[in-house]
Amino acid sequence: xxxxxxxxxxxxxxxGFIGLGLMGKPMARALARAGAELVVTSRSPGPVAExxxxxxxxxxxxxxxxxxxxxxxxxxxxTVAVETVADALLPVLRxxxxxxxxxxxxxxxxxxxxERAAAAGAEWLDAPVSGGTxxxxxxxxxxxxxxxxxxxxxxxxxxxAMGRRITHVGASGAGQIAxxxxxxxxxxxxxxxxxxxxxxxxxxxxxARVRDAIRGGFAESRILDxxxxxxVSGDFTPGGRVTTQVKDxxxxxxxxxxxxxxxxxxxxxxxLFEMLVDQGDGALDHSAxxxxxxx
Amino acid sequence: xxxxxxxxxxxxxxxGFIGLGLMGKPMARALARAGAELVVTSRSPGPVAExxxxxxxxxxxxxxxxxxxxxxxxxxxxTVAVETVADALLPVLRxxxxxxxxxxxxxxxxxxxxERAAAAGAEWLDAPVSGGTxxxxxxxxxxxxxxxxxxxxxxxxxxxAMGRRITHVGASGAGQIAxxxxxxxxxxxxxxxxxxxxxxxxxxxxxARVRDAIRGGFAESRILDxxxxxxVSGDFTPGGRVTTQVKDxxxxxxxxxxxxxxxxxxxxxxxLFEMLVDQGDGALDHSAxxxxxxx
Numbered sequence: 001x002x003x004x005x006x007x008x009x010x011x012x013x014x015x016g017f018i019g020l021g022l023m024g025k026p027m028a029r030a031l032a033r034a035g036a037e038l039v040v041t042s043r044s045p046g047p048v049a050e051x052x053x054x055x056x057x058x059x060x061x062x063x064x065x066x067x068x069x070x071x072x073x074x075x076x077x078x079t080v081a082v083e084t085v086a087d088a089l090l091p092v093l094r095x096x097x098x099x100x101x102x103x104x105x106x107x108x109x110x111x112x113x114x115e116r117a118a119a120a121g122a123e124w125l126d127a128p129v130s131g132g133t134x135x136x137x138x139x140x141x142x143x144x145x146x147x148x149x150x151x152x153x154x155x156x157x158x159x160x161a162m163g164r165r166i167t168h169v170g171a172s173g174a175g176q177i178a179x180x181x182x183x184x185x186x187x188x189x190x191x192x193x194x195x196x197x198x199x200x201x202x203x204x205x206x207x208a209r210v211r212d213a214i215r216g217g218f219a220e221s222r223i224l225d226x227x228x229x230x231x232v233s234g235d236f237t238p239g240g241r242v243t244t245q246v247k248d249x250x251x252x253x254x255x256x257x258x259x260x261x262x263x264x265x266x267x268x269x270x271x272l273f274e275m276l277v278d279q280g281d282g283a284l285d286h287s288a289x290x291x292x293x294x295x
Numbered sequence: 296x297x298x299x300x301x302x303x304x305x306x307x308x309x310x311g312f313i314g315l316g317l318m319g320k321p322m323a324r325a326l327a328r329a330g331a332e333l334v335v336t337s338r339s340p341g342p343v344a345e346x347x348x349x350x351x352x353x354x355x356x357x358x359x360x361x362x363x364x365x366x367x368x369x370x371x372x373x374t375v376a377v378e379t380v381a382d383a384l385l386p387v388l389r390x391x392x393x394x395x396x397x398x399x400x401x402x403x404x405x406x407x408x409x410e411r412a413a414a415a416g417a418e419w420l421d422a423p424v425s426g427g428t429x430x431x432x433x434x435x436x437x438x439x440x441x442x443x444x445x446x447x448x449x450x451x452x453x454x455x456a457m458g459r460r461i462t463h464v465g466a467s468g469a470g471q472i473a474x475x476x477x478x479x480x481x482x483x484x485x486x487x488x489x490x491x492x493x494x495x496x497x498x499x500x501x502x503a504r505v506r507d508a509i510r511g512g513f514a515e516s517r518i519l520d521x522x523x524x525x526x527v528s529g530d531f532t533p534g535g536r537v538t539t540q541v542k543d544x545x546x547x548x549x550x551x552x553x554x555x556x557x558x559x560x561x562x563x564x565x566x567l568f569e570m571l572v573d574q575g576d577g578a579l580d581h582s583a584x585x586x587x588x589x590x
Contacts, residue, residue: 107498130512142512144505167508170500177500178508181491185514188490188560192483195558196476199547202554203402205465205472210439213462213473217425217437219480221516252494259497263490263588265483268563293558 007139008157011035015158016069018062018085019103020047023129023136024075027102027162030139031073032056034161039068062088071098071158078247079106086113095121100155102143102162104128104248107173107180107255114147114172123151126172127159128179132240140164144182146174180255183248186240187269189223190289197231198293207294208232227287231294239285246273246282302434303452306330310453311364313357313380314398315342318424318431319370322397322457325434326368327351329456334363357383366393366453373542374401381408390416395450397438397457399423399543402468402475402550409442409467418446421467422454423474427535435459439477441469475550478543481535482564484518485584492526493588502589503527522582526589534580541568541577 013036017028020042028051032038038056041064042048052058059065062085065072072089076082082105089099090113099117101110101124110126117124125147135141141163145152152168159166169178196219200210211228214220230236249270256263272292281288308331312323315337323346327333333351336359337343347353354360357380360367367384371377377400384394385408394412396405396419405421412419420442430436436458440447447463454461464473491514495505506523509515525531544565551558567587576583 130509130514132513142509144508146500165508165511167504169504169508173498174500174504175508177495177498178505180498181495181500181505182509182512182514184491184494185487185509185516185519188487189484189514189516191560192480192487195483195561196479198556199479199551199554199558199561200472200476202556203468203472203475203550204554205441205469205476209462209464209469210473210476213439213460213464213470214425214437214477214480216460217477218427218517218521219425219477219484221480221484221518222513223516224480226513255498256494259494259499261493261497261588263494264567265486265560265563266490266494268560272559293556 006160007034008160009035010157010161013037013071014039014069016065016072017075018042018065018072019075020051021075021077022133025051026133026136027073027075028056030162031158036158036161039065041065063092066092066097070096071100073158074099074101074103076103078103079109082113083109090116090120093117093120093122097122098151098154099124100127100158101125102127102129104179104251105176106251107176108258110146110176111173123148123154124172125151125155126175127155128175129163130179130182143167144169144175144178146170146172146176177255180252184252184266186223187245187249187273187286188265189221190227190286191269191272193224193228194231194287194290195293197228198290201294230285230287231290236284236288238283239287241282242273242276242284242286242288243282245286246270246277249273302329303455304330305452305456308332308366309334309364311360311367312370313337313360313367314370315346316370316372317428320346321428321431322368322370323351325457326453331453331456334360336360358387361387361392365391366395368453369394369396369398371398373398374404377408378404385411385415388412388415388417392417393446393449394419395422395453396420397422397424399474399546400471401546402471403553405441405471406468418443418449419467420446420450421470422450423470424458425474425477438462439464439470439473441465441467441471472550475547479547479561481518482540482544482568482581483560484516485522485581486564486567488519488523489526489582489585490588492523493585496589525580525582526585531579531583533578534582536577537568537571537579537581537583538577540581541565541572544568
């Protein structure tokens with residue numbers, strides 16, 4: 001299925017972009033395609049030079065980005081990286097600055113950073129994404145946003161340049177909560193498909209034909225399609241790595257604990273993915289969970 | 296999406312049908328709509344009388360059905376019911392008889408019944424279904440078949456009168472294996488969605504908006520759509536009952552044990568659904584698993 005996506009026109013808008021990794025680089029390019037003038041920086045100089053060669057403005061660091069752009073997108077590895085950048089960014093934030101954190105950051109940290117930004121008169125929107133590098137390159141990311149109505153309204157045009165399904169979930173942290181819920185469903189559904197196909201195989205049926213047979217019924221999911229396909233083909237080239245899944249599940253479990261809720265299957269799923277790391281499969285796609293059961 | 300379904304013409308074919316419950320009755324009607332002449336029997340006389348009033352032939356029991364029809368469909372509650380009917384049926388089966396068991400029957404029992412039918416020169420196809428009463432009434436069942444190529448080829452026209460997606464998974468028992476795999480995925484995906492939405496709620500977000508935000512991404516599934524919708528609305532009218540889910544998961548766990556495989560999440564899921572029965576929620580839709588976590 002293809003779908004026409006209404007893209008905004010960002011001509012004349014300056015957008016800062018911090019973090020030009022596998023996700024960040026294609027996202028910055030998508031903003032540029034929409035007409036924005038990009039001011040970019042990243043930990044490693046390679047992608048900065050590459051994007052500068054394409055006409056983007058290279059900045060020396062986070063504070064320099066904030067000096068040249070009112071809207072600043074963060075696409076960083078983890079909560080620690082976001083907090084490190086924030087320490088450089090927050091002292092120079094002024095009223096009118098909008099920071100859009102599109103990485104997967106802990107909910108409590110997101111809320112705290114939004115408060116610190118608000119104290120400087122600036123806005124902080126958490127807007128994590130789903131869809132991986134494929135969706136980043138096609139600018140079809142799913143984006144889940146948390147923050148004030150004003151921050152969301154202002155962020156919407158640049159977000160529309162990078163994503164397709166963009167939802168304002170609620171107040172600060174709500175985007176990160178949605179992302180955690182998303183990761184829990186993805187991990188546990190991979191587990192569901194892995195155990196089911198392993199059962200089929202152990203019981204003497206062909207897992208590929210079993211998968212064909214149940215497609216389109218109540219068992220149908222993106223995971224049965226994509227990750228189930230990897231399980232039956234045995235090709236566990238990532239995609240999403242097992243180690244990333246472990247990191248995301250740990251963050252979800254931390255959120256559960258902080259929220260006073262016990263989630264038994266989440267706990268078990270984390271243990272199983274950790275076993276996969278222990279047996280040396282951490283760099284494989286997370287669908288390799290199948291290998292724990294089907295041998 | 297709607298889809299044109301090519302229906303077979305069964306005019307002049309006699310089909311026996313044993314078991315006229317919530318599923319069986321609409322399935323028998325679908326066969327009649329395709330032109331088949333139905334010979335029906337069931338444990339309770341009500342539906343037999345009802346279908347006889349519509350022109351179907353009422354038989355006094357399984358053996359009487361076999362005396363009047365070469366192809367016999369079974370749609371019974373469980374393995375014990377199938378074995379009871381088989382005890383009446385097998386002594387009268389002759390070469391040329393084809394029995395199509397469309398209920399959810401244990402794999403080992405299915406294989407044994409197919410062997411006993413073969414000893415009488417008859418064919419036995421396991422062809423369990425997915426989709427529930429809605430799909431039975433629309434004749435859009437997903438059907439997973441196990442048996443010989445000859446049995447499947449002969450069963451295909453009547454199956455096409457009742458279903459949309461029909462797969463010959465493999466030898467006898469393979470249809471039941473696929474059904475078990477299907478049930479494992481359904482149950483565990485319900486668990487995934489339940490824990491994720493409960494996490495979202497406990498962490499302070501609106502589960503309905505979180506569900507909206509993650510639709511269409513990697514978390515997308517029929518379960519997030521249908522059962523996730525029931526969780527956010529709090530309407531747990533079945534649908535598929537918790538008690539049925541427990542029965543199906545016990546059967547899947549039995550199959551896993553017989554197949555020498557350990558499936559930890561399946562075991563945990565069974566425990567959680569059993570807890571739901573213990574707290575008095577057995578008659579609710581299986582999406583009520585959400586109530587274990589979100590209060």
